[in-house]
Amino acid sequence: MHISEGILPWNWALLWFVVAMPFAGYGLYRLKKLSNEDLSFKPLVGVMAAVVFIISCMPIPVPTAGTCSHPCGTGISGILLGPAISILITAAALLIQALFLAHGGLSTWGADIVSMGVVGSFAGYFTFKALRAVKINMAVAGFMAGLLADWATYLTTSAELASGIRGDSPFLPLFWKIVIAFMPTQLPLGILEGAITSGMVVLLYKKRPDLLVKMGVV
Amino acid sequence: MKVQSEKPALECLYRGFKAQSWGRAVLAALFLYTAPCILPAASTAADKWPGVDETVVEKYAKEHGRQAREPLINTDQGDLLLFVFLLAGTIGGFAAGYYWRILMSEKVKKTEKEK
Numbered sequence: 001m002h003i004s005e006g007i008l009p010w011n012w013a014l015l016w017f018v019v020a021m022p023f024a025g026y027g028l029y030r031l032k033k034l035s036n037e038d039l040s041f042k043p044l045v046g047v048m049a050a051v052v053f054i055i056s057c058m059p060i061p062v063p064t065a066g067t068c069s070h071p072c073g074t075g076i077s078g079i080l081l082g083p084a085i086s087i088l089i090t091a092a093a094l095l096i097q098a099l100f101l102a103h104g105g106l107s108t109w110g111a112d113i114v115s116m117g118v119v120g121s122f123a124g125y126f127t128f129k130a131l132r133a134v135k136i137n138m139a140v141a142g143f144m145a146g147l148l149a150d151w152a153t154y155l156t157t158s159a160e161l162a163s164g165i166r167g168d169s170p171f172l173p174l175f176w177k178i179v180i181a182f183m184p185t186q187l188p189l190g191i192l193e194g195a196i197t198s199g200m201v202v203l204l205y206k207k208r209p210d211l212l213v214k215m216g217v218v
Numbered sequence: 219m220k221v222q223s224e225k226p227a228l229e230c231l232y233r234g235f236k237a238q239s240w241g242r243a244v245l246a247a248l249f250l251y252t253a254p255c256i257l258p259a260a261s262t263a264a265d266k267w268p269g270v271d272e273t274v275v276e277k278y279a280k281e282h283g284r285q286a287r288e289p290l291i292n293t294d295q296g297d298l299l300l301f302v303f304l305l306a307g308t309i310g311g312f313a314a315g316y317y318w319r320i321l322m323s324e325k326v327k328k329t330e331k332e333k
Contacts, residue, residue, distance in 0.1 A: 002271050006287030007279045040324060046317030054310040057303070061267050069270040100302055102294040103271070105287070161275060165282040174278070181274045208321060 001072070001115055001157040002097065005105025008164040016160060017110030020091070023118050027088030034085070044211060045085060048077040051200075052086075053093040056116065057101055060192070065184035071193035072116050075124030075149030076200050079142065079217060083121040090117030111164075115156035124149035124197070128217075138205060138218070139198045146197025150190040154182045 008016070034041050055073035062068060077086035091113045097103040104112045124145040131141035162175035205212055212218045276286050293302045 001275075003275055004271060004279075004286035005289050007275065007284050009284070043317040043320040043324070047314055047321060050310045050314035050317065054307060054314065057306065059269055063267070066267060067270050067273050068267045096306070098289065099291055100293060101306060102289045102292065102299060106290055157275070161278060165279050165284045167282055169282070174282075178274060178278055181278070182270060185270050208324075211321070 001112065001153055002094075002104035003108040003111050003157065003161060005098075005107055007105075008108050008111055008160070010107070012160070012164040013107045013110060015110075016108075016114050020087075020110040020113035020118065023084070023087045024091045024113065027084040027086070027091075030082065030084040031088060038214070040211075041215070044215070045081060045089065048081055048086070049089040049092065052077050052089055053096065055196070056090075056093055057097050057103055060189060062185045062188055064188075067185050069185045069189055071146075071189055071196060072120045072150055072153050073193075073196075074116055074120030074153065075127075075146035075193060076142075076197045078121035078124035078149065079128045079145055079197070079201060080204065080212075080215060082215070083118075083125045086121035086125075087113065087117040090121065111157075111160045115160060116153050119156040120149045120153040123152035128201075132218075139202050142198035142201035143194040145194075147190045147194035149197070150193040151186065154186045155179060158182060 031045065052073040055071050058070050059068040060070060074086055074090055077089060081089070091109075094104055094109060094112045094116065098105050098109055098112075127148045128141050128145035131144055132138070136144075158175055158178040161178055162171055166174050201217075205218065209218070279286065293299050
């Protein structure tokens with residue numbers, strides 16, 4: 001979902017940057033507030049930051065599609081840390097990737113934060129909360145949260161790309177064309193991301209149920 | 219001495235299997251769907267698998283007259299990118315393991331305090 005440097009026209013790049021920054025700023029405020037209240041929450045942020053960074057630059061081959069892509073990791077961080085802090089750690093991961101790993105770009109940083117950080121984190125968080133509210137099993141809720149966070153991220157990337165590059169052509173046909181092009185790779189990878197998310201939520205629940213209670217996850 | 223019947227044990231095993239059978243069925247279905255993605259034998263792809271950033275994002279951008287620019291720090295040269303990825307993975311993996319250990323040692327400290 002990384003939109004490379006220079007792909008978006010400057011006005012669109014600026015717009016996504018303006019959209020992303022308040023979320024990242026609020027994430028920083030939440031991180032400071034929570035850290036002042038309880039220091040024991042920091043290691044969880046450390047684990048999640050590392051997980052999001054590694055997962056979102058780990059190319060997984062999909063031979064049936066002949067391409068490779070990566071999960072996002074924002075479903076799990078959205079569930080465990082809340083969407084605001086999840087957006088902040090995603091922004092940091094995307095900045096490092098844009099600077100040193102030739103993944104994404106500085107001008108498209110805002111667009112990438114919005115698709116992976118904002119939409120991915122909120123999609124994962126709300127899906128998990130909604131499914132848990134109707135007493136759905138934790139593993140299933142985690143799976144669906146990871147799956148929808150991944151697919152929502154790629155839908156947003158398609159919308160950002162279509163709106164930025166379309167010129168005079170209509171938006172919707174190009175948007176669907178891009179969504180369909182993503183499908184062969186992202187459908188199976190979304191399922192994989194769901195499985196990873198579900199596994200991590202269940203594992204943390206077994207190992208540190210007190211932490212999940214403290215974070216309001218359960 | 220009273221000899222225990224094998225029936226309760228078998229019944230327990232059957233009930234346990236029945237309760238888990240839905241979960242297993244879902245896992246099996248997921249595996250069947252994702253297996254071709256990880257089994258090289260099922261590959262129908264060319265030798266090199268480009269990322270979707272190239273095959274989708276950059277392809278459609280090019281079709282609409284937008285080209286990707288060289289990144290500010292271009293590490294995509296020869297095996298440099300591979301090395302940077304390896305380095306990033308090592309540092310990220312170390313950080314994940316380090317903080318995970320702290321998380322788990324907190325649990326041990328807490329249970330010791332409770333005792």
